[in-house]
Amino acid sequence: MRRPIGQPDDLLDARREERPPRGGRHLRRGRRARRRPRRAPRTVAHRRDAPGHGHGLDGHRPRRAPRGDGPTGTPSRSRDRRSRVSGAWIAAFVAVSLAALVTLVLVLGLIRQLGGILERVETLLLDAEGLAPLHGLPVGSPLPSFQATTAAGGTVSDADVRGHPGIFLFLDVDCAPCRALLDELSDDDGPPLPVPLYVLIEGTTEARERLPGWIVTINPEATSLPRSFRSSVRPNAIAFDARGVVVERSTPNAIDHLREMAERIIIAEVEEGRGRAERQRGEGPPVGAMEGSEREG
Structure with missing residues (x-):
């Protein structure tokens, strides 16, 4: 920097200190070389764990309420949603189990009825073929030769x-x-x-x-x-x-x-x-x- 004519050196030095550095390519390179290494950005957890943040007067952190609960102790919306979903699944499982049990009982009863119907059909078919009586020789008939x-x-x-x-x-x-x-x-x-x-x-x-x-x-x-x-x-x-x-x-x-x-x-x-x-x-x-x-x- 050239000194103007008739200007003392002390005044020039003071102005140099007060004047901000000019921008320029050579200056940016110098600043980049002297720049300190970047630190990771502080998160909410860092600020929460910092000294004096969220602590009591004795320096200890107060106990927090359970996660998901509001300040008044009432369940939060997420917990309500989860409880409603789990209750719906339980109700659906119970309904399906009852339906399966009722179906099984109906099927067993139907099988029993079909067994009796099939026996009657067999009796009628055998009667039509001339094989009756099914319960043995009629009373009064002699024993066959055997x-x-x-x-x-x-x-x-x-x-x-x-x-x-x-x-x-x-x-x-x-x-x-x-x-x-x-x-x-x-x-x-x-x-x-x-x-x-x-x-x-x-x-x-x-x-x-x-x-x-x-x-x-x-x-x-x-x-x-x-x-x-x-x-x-x-x-x-x-x-x-x-x-x-x-x-x-x-x-x-x-x-x-x-x-x-x-x-x-x-x-x-x-x-x-x-x-x-x-x-x-x-x-x-x-x-x-x-x-x-x-x-x-």
């Missing part, structure tokens, strides 16, 4: 069962009432039936091995036996008298039903024997004539 093997290794035929009353019982292990009746027969500690009981079980051999010894178990290989007896429902019991004539048929669900059936057969046999004795004493027609009329009928 021959089958027993689980003990013997044989049984229509000639063997004639001469004394008895009951044929047809079961299937896939039938729930049949399984219940098998369990009752296996665990029964009472006396045996007063008449022979012939049982044919379709299915596994475990159920046949559990039956007591007084029951005559027929091997299921004799598949023609149920067809000969016209038995297509399970369980099915067919009772016959000493002459080999069917006197009763039923669908037993317990061993007590079989005992009652056997008792009725015995009572009928006793009454028939008493009638024969009375006829022999002359109180009725001759026995031979009566038997001849029965054969003709």
Whole structure:
């Protein structure tokens, strides 16, 4: 800087100090070289943690309210929104669960109704095909001719069962009432039936091995036996008298039903024997004539 003529040096130095530096390319380069390194900008957290900011008189920071709560302790809008959303999800889950449960109950009830309808349809179809009655031979019909093997290794035929009353019982292990009746027969500690009981079980051999010894178990290989007896429902019991004539048929669900059936057969046999004795004493027609009329009928 050139000094003007007639101006002292002190005044020139004072003006130089007061005058701001002129701009220019060379000056900007010099300032950039002397510029201090930039610091990271201070955030709200820095100002909040700075000394004296948000602290009490003792220098300690006061405890803040839980996040999301207002100054009065009421829930904030975000928390209300989250609670409403979670409540809606819970309500939707409960509604879907109840709907699934109701649907399951309705489906089970429909399946039960369809089972009964299908059984009726099967009965009608078999009746139309001439296979009825389904519960066995009609009362009063003679036993069919048959021959089958027993689980003990013997044989049984229509000639063997004639001469004394008895009951044929047809079961299937896939039938729930049949399984219940098998369990009752296996665990029964009472006396045996007063008449022979012939049982044919379709299915596994475990159920046949559990039956007591007084029951005559027929091997299921004799598949023609149920067809000969016209038995297509399970369980099915067919009772016959000493002459080999069917006197009763039923669908037993317990061993007590079989005992009652056997008792009725015995009572009928006793009454028939008493009638024969009375006829022999002359109180009725001759026995031979009566038997001849029965054969003709």
